[in-house]
Ligand SMILES: Cc1cc2nc3c(=O)[nH]c(=O)nc-3n(C[C@H](O)[C@H](O)[C@H](O)COP(=O)(O)OP(=O)(O)OC[C@H]3O[C@@H](n4cnc5c(N)ncnc54)[C@H](O)[C@@H]3O)c2cc1C
C-alpha cells in the first residue's frame with residue numbers, strides 16, 4: 001500500500017471538486033483530487049458544454065430567420081455534421097489533458113481511480129491510502145436516474161450522456177421527461193431534423209413559472225416535435241431497430257432511440273459512507289458551510305448535496321467550502337452568518353438558472369407559487385417583452401414574457417423569470433437585485449439603456465407603480 005497525507009482530500013474532480021481544491025490551496029493548504037473518470041466531470045464532457053454547443057447553432061439560425069433582411073440569407077438547414085464537430089471541440093474530444101494541466105499548474109495533487117472513505121479522514125484509491133489532516137470533501141456529483149418503467153433498462157435507453165455525445169442525429173427520438181434535460185435535448189434534436197416525441201407526465205418545466213413551460217411546449221411543436229403532456233410511459237421495449245413506448249393515454253410511440261431525462265441520482269452508492277455511519281446511495285445533507293452534520297471533517301459540495309444541481313451554484317458552494325476549511329484549519333474567524341464568506345446562503349432563495357430552449361427561460365429566486373408557499377405577502381408583475389422597443393428591433397415579432405415577484409412588506413424583488421429569445425443575458429441584473437435585496441424605489445435609478453431588451457426592467461417598474 002502507498003500512503004500519502006494532504007490537508008484536504010477531494011473525492012471527485014468535476015468543476016465543483018476542482019474549485020474546492022483550488023480555494024483550499026489558495027488558502028495555504030495542500031489538496032489532492034481523486035477522480036475515477038475525466039478531470040472536469042459531467043459539465044465539461046456530457047452536460048453543460050456539449051449540450052449548449054448542440055443548441056447554439058439552431059438558436060443562431062432561427063434568430064437570423066426572425067429578422068427580415070437576414071432571413072432572406074438564412075435559407076438552408078443546419079449542417080449537423082459541422083454542429084457535432086464543433087461540439088467535439090468543446091469536449092476536447094473527451095480528453096482531459098487540458099484540465100489535468102490546470103490541476104498541476106494550480107498546485108493540486110491528482111490520484112486517478114475510484115475513491116472510497118475507509119476510516120476517519122481516510123480515503124483509499126486502489127493501492128493508495130490517502131489521509132487528510134483537516135477535511136475530506138465529497139464532490140462525486142450525480143448520475144442520470146433511470147426510473148422503474150417496465151422494460152426501460154433492457155431497451156438500452158440513452159441518458160444525457162448519450163444525448164450530448166452522440167456521433168449522429170437519429171431519424172427519430174422519443175424523450176421521457178419534461179424537465180430541463182428533456183426540453184433542451186428536444187430543442188437540439190428537433191433542430192437537427194430528428195422526429196422528436198416528448199412524453200411528459202406533467203406540464204413542462206415544473207417548478208418554474210407556468211408560462212415558461214407553456215411557451216417552450218408551443219415552440220417545440222412549432223419546431224415539429226410532438227409534445228405529449230400529462231402522459232406517462234407504462235412500458236418500453238426494443239423491437240428490431242426501434243424502441244416502442246406504450247403510454248398511459250393508450251397511445252404508442254415508436255422511435256429509433258429513447259432518451260430518459262427524469263432527474264438525477266446521487267453518486268454515493270459506493271464511496272464508503274457506511275464507515276462513518278451514513279447511508280449509502282442518498283443525497284448528503286449539509287449545513288450552509290457544506291459540512292455534513294455529525295462528522296466535523298466531512299463536507300459535501302455540488303450535485304451530491306442536492307441543494308441546487310447546477311454547475312455555477314456548485315462552484316459557489318465550493319468557494320465557500322474551500323475557504324472555510326482553510327479558515328478552520330488555521331484557526332481564523334469563520335464568517336458563517338447569512339451572506340458571509342463561508343456560507344452558500346444564495347442556495348436557499350436566490351438561485352439563477354437558464355434553460356437554453358428556444359425561447360430561453362432565465363429565472364432567479366422564488367416563483368410566485370414558491371413565494372406564497374413560504375408565506376411571503378407578494379405582488380406579481382407581468383409584462384410582455386415584445387412591447388419593449390429593444391426587443392422589437394432584436395427580432396421581428398419578438399415573443400416573450402417577464403414576471404417580477406415582489407415582497408410587499410420589504411418592497412424588494414424575490415424572484416424574476418424571463419422567457420424569450422436571448423433573455424439569458426438579462427439574468428445577472430435580476431440576480432443582483434434579488435441577492436442585494438435592492439429596494440424597488442432604488443431600482444428606478446438603475447436606468448436601462450435604450451433601446452435594449454433590458455428596458456423590460458423599466459416596464460416592470462412602471463407596471464408596479466411609481467413610489
Ligand atoms: C445534460 C445536462 C446539461 C446540463 N447543463 C447545465 C448548464 O447548462 N448549466 C449548469 O449550471 N448546469 C448544467 N447541468 C448540471 C451540471 O452538469 C451539474 O450540476 C454539475 O456537473 C455538477 O458538478 P459536480 O462537480 O457536483 O459533479 P460532476 O460534474 O458529476 O463531477 C463529479 C466527479 O466525481 C467523479 N467521481 C464520482 N465518484 C467518484 C469516486 N468514488 N472516486 C473518484 N471520482 C469519483 C466523477 O467521475 C466526476 O468526474 C447539466 C446537467 C445535465 C445532465
Ligand SMILES: NC(=O)c1ccc[n+]([C@@H]2O[C@H](COP(=O)([O-])OP(=O)(O)OC[C@H]3O[C@@H](n4cnc5c(N)ncnc54)[C@H](O)[C@@H]3O)[C@@H](O)[C@H]2O)c1
Nearest residue numbers: 147177178179180181182201261262263264309354355356
Ligand atoms: N441549463 C441548465 O442549467 C441545465 C440543463 C440540464 C440539466 N440541468 C440540471 O440537471 C438536473 C437534471 O435535469 P433533468 O431534466 O433530468 O431533471 P428535472 O428534475 O429537471 O426533470 C425531471 C423530469 O422527469 C419527470 N419524471 C421524473 N420521474 C419520472 C418518471 N418516473 N416517469 C416519468 N417522468 C418522470 C419529471 O416530472 C420532470 O419533468 C436538473 O436539476 C437541472 O438543474 C441544468
